[in-house]
Amino acid sequence: MQYPEWIWHNGGIKPWAEATTHVMSHGLHYGSSVFEGIRAYATPGGSAIFRLQDHTRRLFASARIYDMAIPYTPEELDAACHEVVRRNELRQAYLRPVAWRGLGGFGLSAETPIDVAVASWHMGPYLGEGALTEGIDACVSSWQRFAPNTIPAGAKAGGNYLSGQLVAREARRLGFGEGIALASTGLLSEGAGENLFLVFDGALHTTPVSAALLNGITRDSIIRLARDAGIAVVERDLPREYLYLCDELFMCGTAAEITPIRSVDGRQVGAGRAGPVTLRLQELFFGLFDGRTPDRHGWLEPLRG
Ligand code: PMP
The missing domain is CATH 3.30.470.10 (Aminotransferase class 4, branched-chain amino acid transferase, N-terminal domain)
Incomplete structure (x- = not known):
């Protein structure tokens, strides 16, 4: 660096x-x-x-x-x-x-x-060159996220990232682009440093804040951009196997932006590349920065001179 x-x-x-x-x-x-x-x-x-x-x-x-x-x-x-x-x-x-x-x-x-x-x-794509277009291969981690009333997942605190490091380093060691963690309930939580969205029948499904995750600002932006565009969004508990059954899957975060996931645990997700809903959301999200998407929520703060 x-x-x-x-x-x-x-x-x-x-x-x-x-x-x-x-x-x-x-x-x-x-x-x-x-x-x-x-x-x-x-x-x-x-x-x-x-x-x-x-x-x-x-x-x-x-x-x-x-x-x-x-x-x-x-x-x-x-x-x-x-x-x-x-x-x-x-x-x-x-x-x-x-x-x-x-x-x-x-x-x-x-x-x-x-x-x-x-x-x-200066920082380029967090999950590697090409991740935003080609997608990444992810795995479900052998490490779970912290249980409720242990370490608050809703705080973005340094200590929380011991968990994230275990998940991310295990994934890289095994040759995957990123790891996905389950909550102590056994239900889906989030990526090492990213929230998750699954697509079923054109609708977005994302895990709830009660699933030991950080309530991401990118997650919120995607929910609002999707609803503005008439795409249904459901926040719900999701079992692990839905990762293998969904039509499309992506991770999001400030660093990861919108990164498609093309496989989980070696199983292809959907068509094995970014699907139409993911592409549409990428277009809406990145469109905020190149002017194609109107900034109707006032999210962009011009750099003060
Ligand atoms: N979950 C975790 C654990 C994270 O570290 C991040 C990145 N801050 C996110 C989700 C995504 O949050 P945001 O969109 O606010 O960057």
Whole structure:
């Protein structure tokens, strides 16, 4: 990875190399961090950040679950996001706001200061070149997601990604593009870092937030784009075998965008390539950024100059 020049850290922009933290920071030992992943796209009207305020709202919600008082306002962090893209002269970017328990005492319940950084860098397709068009081969992981009332799946917290790492690394080790996890109920949950959509008879089916998943902002965008276009969307519990029976299957997330899945556990899904509903949703979603889809929900925030 080629590092960008600038990063925002604890209140201001500084050179990338100077944004350091102490090795005894609470977040490093106990996973006590909350973060976001956001994309900025190059649109015909200039660069724009996608659903920034919704991401910032989720960052504060994640922090609230863990009693972390982020010492900045949402408006200050939004401004930091704009500034770090602009200063790095990025037209297209992935943004990573992160807040963590810093240095200030030992022990799980220590009241430490909360450190905050916002990084931004250029990022292409997350699941590899060609993933968006050709699709990926996925597998059901041998690892389950955490059970309800253990670790809250609805928080985007650093510690949750120990689960995601087990799922993703197992999948890659076995030669798959990504892993899909079941919830502790045995029902479908989500991908290592992506939500899931299955298509049956032209309708979209997605797993509910009660299935140990992160309530993705891309998931929400897809639900709204689909409904705007007259495509039915159902949120429901789904058993594993529906992965093998559906007409189409895709993953979505800020990083993964809309990635078709052409096989699961070595079984071909549908025709083994992106089907018509997936293609239509890709067209609607990516159309937001090239101007083909009107931004009727006000999701694009032009980069501040
Ligand atoms: N689930 C998990 C576990 C994730 O890490 C992500 C990526 N943030 C998603 C789903 C998708 O969420 P979003 O669309 O908000 O990026």
